Each structure stands twice: as C-alpha cells, then as structure tokens.
Amino acid sequence: MTTDDGIRKATAAERRAQVAMYSSLSDGQWDAPSLCAGWRVREVLAHTTMPFRYSTGRVLLGLVRARGSFDRFADRAARRDAAGTSPEGLVAALRDNVDTAWSPPGGGPLGALSHDVIHGLDVSVALGLDDRYAAPERCALVLSGLRPKQLRLFGVDLDGVRLRATDADWSYGDGEVVEGRAQDLLVAVCGRRQPAGRLTGPAAGRLAAGSPG
Numbered sequence: 001m002t003t004d005d006g007i008r009k010a011t012a013a014e015r016r017a018q019v020a021m022y023s024s025l026s027d028g029q030w031d032a033p034s035l036c037a038g039w040r041v042r043e044v045l046a047h048t049t050m051p052f053r054y055s056t057g058r059v060l061l062g063l064v065r066a067r068g069s070f071d072r073f074a075d076r077a078a079r080r081d082a083a084g085t086s087p088e089g090l091v092a093a094l095r096d097n098v099d100t101a102w103s104p105p106g107g108g109p110l111g112a113l114s115h116d117v118i119h120g121l122d123v124s125v126a127l128g129l130d131d132r133y134a135a136p137e138r139c140a141l142v143l144s145g146l147r148p149k150q151l152r153l154f155g156v157d158l159d160g161v162r163l164r165a166t167d168a169d170w171s172y173g174d175g176e177v178v179e180g181r182a183q184d185l186l187v188a189v190c191g192r193r194q195p196a197g198r199l200t201g202p203a204a205g206r207l208a209a210g211s212p213g
Contacts, residue, residue, distance in 0.1 A: 007109040046081040049093040139182035140168035
C-alpha cells in the first residue's frame, strides 16, 4: 500500500510533468478544447491551480454567489481566471506549488493526486500528448482509490464489467473484461470521451460517455 508520503511525491511528480507539458504549448494549443466539456486547455489549468490561488474565504464567497453549487462556482472561476491570467501566469502558479500540500475536502492526499492526474489527462489526451506526459503508475494509483460512490458521480455504469489495465497491476469489478492502459481506463471511468480503439473488449462501447467536466 502506498503511504501518504508516497502519494505526495507522486503528486509532485505529476505537477512537474504538467509544468513541462504546459510550458511546451503553442498559442493555438492553449485555446484548443480539452476533454472537459466546455473548457479549453487554459480553463483546465486555471481550475487545476485554483486551490493555490484562492483563499478559503474567497472560495466560500464564490460558493455563496453560486448559490451553493461548487460546480457552478468552479466553472465561473475557471472561465474568469483563464480570461484574466496569461498562460505564463497559470504555469507559474503550478510551478510555484509543485510541493504544496493541498487536499480537496475529505479527499486526503490521494484526492489531490486524483484531481491533478485527471485534469492533466483532460489536456494531454485532447492534445495527443499523453504518450509523453501520462505516467501509468500515477494513473493506476488514482484508479486504486476509486470507489462505487465516486464512479456513480461520474455517471459510468460498470455493472457486469471487469476493467483490467495492460500496463499496471490493477483491475476492478466482475464480468466482461475491458482492457486498456491505466490512463485510458481512468479517462473512461471519469466519463470522458477519448480516441476510438483505446479500450478493447465487448463492453468497451459502454464506456464512451460524455464528459461531466
């Protein structure tokens, strides 16, 4: 079992990889659509770095203005910050917080890693850069923390399906086997669309869902 310290090191490694990825992007790529519905690449990074740029008070105020909906608040914040902050500023916010210990409410260190890895895939897969920047071990670590409640939130039906990673020691569920790389399985269980042919098995088509963002 990976310790909290090990998870934090994985999170720092993920952030360093994302700094390298975002630093390599062209102007056109910053405005390209991500896998997260309605968000371009710049909105995804604005959202990823929001925990480093927003105080608790600012988050609470935003929630009040969004009538208690975190999704509405997060969407407004991502769009506003992407419009008002340069790509260089967003990358700097990520670079300056590579080792920052942050966790979503109730999520712990694995919640922070999951947040970063999933949104990193939203960009790297959409831009065709995932072979360079997605790490199987980090994707598998995030997969290992998924529970039925979380999967239901993503709206993915895995009844009668067994997921099995081809590049990591991870599997989940019982039934018809669906295989793919850990990153492809993670994208699928999070409800994101991805290029065809990345998953194999009779039930692979069931995982082609729209993105909740």
